[in-house]
Amino acid sequence: MVRCPNxxxxxxxxxxxxxxxxxxxxxKILDSQSFIKSGKLxxxxxxxxxxxxxxxxxxxxxxxxxxxxxxxxxxxxxxxxDFVGNQKITWSKxxxxxxxxxxxxxxxxxxxxxxxxxxxxxxxxSVTALFMLIDVYAGDTGWDIKLGIPIIxxxxxxxxxxxxxxxRSKLKGLNIIAYSLIAGGLLSVCTEGIIFVYSRSSISLGWxxxxxxxxxxxxxxxxxIHYRLKKVTDLxxxxxx
Amino acid sequence: MxxxxxxxxxxxxxxxxxxxxxxxxxxxxxxxxxxxxxxLTAVLQHPVKIEPLQKAVLLAEKRFPYFMVQLKQxxxxxxxxxxxxxxxxxxxxxxxxxKFPRGNLLIRIPVKNNCISIECSHILTDGxxxxxxxxxxxxxxxxxxxxxxxxxxxxxxxxxxxxxxxxDAYNRYFKAEVPPIVKRSKAFHLHYSLxxxxxxxxxxxxxxxxxxxxxxxEKGVSITVYLISxxxxxxxxxxxxxxSTGMNKxxxxxxxxxxxxxxxxxxxxxMRNFSLFVMPEIDMxxxxxxxxEIIKSVYLQTKLETDEKLINKNISRxxxxxxxxxxxxxxxxxxxxxxxxxxxxxxxxQYSGVLTNLGIIDLPAGTGELTxxxxxxxxxxxxxxxxxxxxxxxxxxxxxxxxxxxxxxxFEEKFLLFLKDQNIIxxxxxxx
Numbered sequence: 001m002v003r004c005p006n007x008x009x010x011x012x013x014x015x016x017x018x019x020x021x022x023x024x025x026x027x028k029i030l031d032s033q034s035f036i037k038s039g040k041l042x043x044x045x046x047x048x049x050x051x052x053x054x055x056x057x058x059x060x061x062x063x064x065x066x067x068x069x070x071x072x073x074x075x076x077x078x079x080x081x082d083f084v085g086n087q088k089i090t091w092s093k094x095x096x097x098x099x100x101x102x103x104x105x106x107x108x109x110x111x112x113x114x115x116x117x118x119x120x121x122x123x124x125x126s127v128t129a130l131f132m133l134i135d136v137y138a139g140d141t142g143w144d145i146k147l148g149i150p151i152i153x154x155x156x157x158x159x160x161x162x163x164x165x166x167x168r169s170k171l172k173g174l175n176i177i178a179y180s181l182i183a184g185g186l187l188s189v190c191t192e193g194i195i196f197v198y199s200r201s202s203i204s205l206g207w208x209x210x211x212x213x214x215x216x217x218x219x220x221x222x223x224x225i226h227y228r229l230k231k232v233t234d235l236x237x238x239x240x241x
Numbered sequence: 242m243x244x245x246x247x248x249x250x251x252x253x254x255x256x257x258x259x260x261x262x263x264x265x266x267x268x269x270x271x272x273x274x275x276x277x278x279x280x281l282t283a284v285l286q287h288p289v290k291i292e293p294l295q296k297a298v299l300l301a302e303k304r305f306p307y308f309m310v311q312l313k314q315x316x317x318x319x320x321x322x323x324x325x326x327x328x329x330x331x332x333x334x335x336x337x338x339x340k341f342p343r344g345n346l347l348i349r350i351p352v353k354n355n356c357i358s359i360e361c362s363h364i365l366t367d368g369x370x371x372x373x374x375x376x377x378x379x380x381x382x383x384x385x386x387x388x389x390x391x392x393x394x395x396x397x398x399x400x401x402x403x404x405x406x407x408x409d410a411y412n413r414y415f416k417a418e419v420p421p422i423v424k425r426s427k428a429f430h431l432h433y434s435l436x437x438x439x440x441x442x443x444x445x446x447x448x449x450x451x452x453x454x455x456x457x458x459e460k461g462v463s464i465t466v467y468l469i470s471x472x473x474x475x476x477x478x479x480x481x482x483x484x485s486t487g488m489n490k491x492x493x494x495x496x497x498x499x500x501x502x503x504x505x506x507x508x509x510x511x512m513r514n515f516s517l518f519v520m521p522e523i524d525m526x527x528x529x530x531x532x533x534e535i536i537k538s539v540y541l542q543t544k545l546e547t548d549e550k551l552i553n554k555n556i557s558r559x560x561x562x563x564x565x566x567x568x569x570x571x572x573x574x575x576x577x578x579x580x581x582x583x584x585x586x587x588x589x590x591q592y593s594g595v596l597t598n599l600g601i602i603d604l605p606a607g608t609g610e611l612t613x614x615x616x617x618x619x620x621x622x623x624x625x626x627x628x629x630x631x632x633x634x635x636x637x638x639x640x641x642x643x644x645x646x647x648x649x650x651x652f653e654e655k656f657l658l659f660l661k662d663q664n665i666i667x668x669x670x671x672x673x
Contacts, residue, residue: 001290007332008354009291020291020352021332170314237257241317241569 002027057110064110071103093137101130116163124156147198154190158183174226178219185215257322258307262411262560263514264364266588268312268319269580274440274646275623276340279368280351281375281599281633282358282616289352290386291330297381298330298350305374305512307407308348312341312364317573321347321364333358336439337673338621350378355613357382363514363620368599369502370512379608388607403510410509415560416553428496428522428593429480431627433647440646441621444653447614447668448660450601450639456663460533462540464639465598468632469497469543470536472596473523475655477530496522496592499543502600503556506549517555519546520592585625595619595629602635614638621646628652638668 001010002025004018017024051059075096082092104126112119128149135144162183169175185208192208260268267277302309309328310321324346333351338360341347347362348371357378361371384390436442450464457467476495500518509515521542523530530538545551562568571579599617603609617631622644631642643653657667 003288004291007334007352009289009294009352010287011290012292018291019295020330021334237313237315237320237322239316240259240320 060110060113064106067106068103071099071106075099094134097130097133097137101126117160120156120160124152127152143198147194150194151191154194155187158187158190171226174222178222178226181215181219181222185212185219188212256307257310257313257320258407259318259320259409260364261409261513261515262556262563263367263516265318265563266580266584267362267364269577270584270623271340273340274438275621276338277363277620278338278340278360279363279371279620279631280338280358280360280616280618281368281371282356282618283375283379284613284616285355285357285611286613287611288355289357291352293385294352294357294378294382295330296385297378298328300381301374301377302328304377304402306402307512308365308374309346310365311344311346312362314573317569317571317576319364319573337441337443338618339439348374366512367502367514367516368500368597368617369504369516370514372599372602373512376602376604379612380605383605383608383611386611388611390607391605394605405510406512408509408511409513410503410507410511410515411556411560413509414503414507414553414556415564416557417561420554424587425496425520425591426494427492427590428494429476429492429525430593430625431476431479431647431652432483433627433649433651435624435627435646436648442645442673443618444643444645444650444670444672445616446641446643446653446657446670448639448641448665449668450634450637452665453639456665460536462536464634465499465596465632466536466540466543468598468630468641469499469521469596470532470539471656471659472497472594472630473521473535473539474530474532475652475659476593477523477525477535478655479652480525481529493525494522494593495525496520496594498592498595500595500597501547501552503552506547506552517552517559519543521546589623589625592626595622595626596632597630598632600634602633604635609636612636614640616640616642618642619644630656 002013002015003010004021004023005026006023007018007021009018009020011018011025015025054062078092078095078099079089082089105123108119108123108126112122128144131144131148131152135141135148162179165179166172166176169179188208188211189205192205193203196203196205271277306323309324309326311324313320313322324344326346328346328348328350330350330352333353333356335351341349341362347365349360351358351360357375359371359375359378361374365371366374380390380394453464453467457464460467462470473495476497480495498518498520500516503509503515503517504511507515519542521539523535523538568576597617597619599615602615604612612635615633615635617633617640619629619631619642622629624646627645627647629644631644633640633642641656643656645653657670661667
């Protein structure tokens, strides 16, 4: 009997490795040098690169730092070229504002992923501010309040409900695609409605209804496949009361 | 109950059952710290031989197919569904009694040096059920190692696993229309601050059963009653030393929850949960109790509370409430919320400590010779309870295992010191 130095159990005489923890046993000549490395190290190391060993948050933070550098330098360069060329700020305020808002959203996505409601609210506010600023730059036409912000609000609400549904669903698959399709359909109905109210002050929906009906049919088919035709959990055991 | 009649082992993947009455609370309260996983360890005389053990586990599995299940979420209740996997025999190098992840079996076998352990979720079974399983493994193990096993211990693989072994025995002994129980007042709780994760540690102390028996019999009581009394006495000593303010000041009752194996009272062969508890108490408002007064009171209280009719009343209360239609119709997520609140208000709030005694374990002679002693580690206590104690006896060794999640060892030290003062020799203390 041979005793494993790691977990202390006894092995068959002819064993090379512990059948409990996988450590190589002492006194055995192993031809492959790589096997002699401790099993624990092998399991932990598992040929992960430095980047793979980072947590999701650390990866996002790296991405955020890089994007921050790119955006900030883009803003500075744009402002600088514009100023040198025209002696005052003209066109460059558009790319600068957009870059700033993008950077704000990247920041939110990096640091507030756990607080989804707050993240989406702040993100919505930043985009609203972007629209208002662009409208101010363009000379106060008022389209931001009447057109831009309602559409953006509708988009954010749809996305929020979609995220909620995706997180709620235990078995992810075709149902996610179905939810996304319905969300897209709803959003197009909202968009067309808002455009109509803005341009003609009345609602009569056209193309968006066609979109809605077709995505609804597809989504129903997908949901049916997802919930019915998969390996069904016995309904009796699921609903036993 | 919708269990198919016939041999469950013949339809793997088909069988499922509802959680038993006692298990229903656990899925609602389990988290990384309160895992509801307890551990039974058999410490052998020699290092474990791993191949025979693996064979023995495979053999034992066949005899207990109803342990090979996973926890699933239904719409109204959780349920247990067959999971065609082998019970994992693993090196014992992780934290003690850690939680079972979703989609895994609710039982594992950690092995290290001389120790074969079973870690088992309370959802699956209670201490007695898990002990039967561990004993079966040990008997098969010794058989594979070439030891003769007497015929009465032979587990022949039966053609049909008796349905009684996986029944919810509470249901069988339920009697309708029994008056509900009056809620108890809140009990005193230890005040020590908690450790950070993994916060659960245990201290094992070994005493002689003979000696313990002699001292307990001098007082005219059993070992369990004696240990409960020590527990209460030490709690009293600590409680009297605490300057309690506000709410704590009113919590003057010291209560110990002592699980009782109902199989001894109501005949059942079930391998799932079938235990309730008695709660001997002393009321500190009535003044200081001497040790002899505590022993007398605990003795009478345990006698009274293990009365068959009284236990039946408790079963009926527990089962009755789960049978009410309006309770059954609540969707699971709401039910879990309610259960979690009830767990503290009706559960932990009412007692200051837990002492669970598995009793003296018997094994066939050959297997017994391989075995040194057993350790019973209760599930990690929650943040209110903080400390609990498991007791198991084998041969002449009585092992006290204190589970602790606090930074203080005061309770254990006082407990063991008291035993030493009573001339009980504590042979060995190990802390993990």
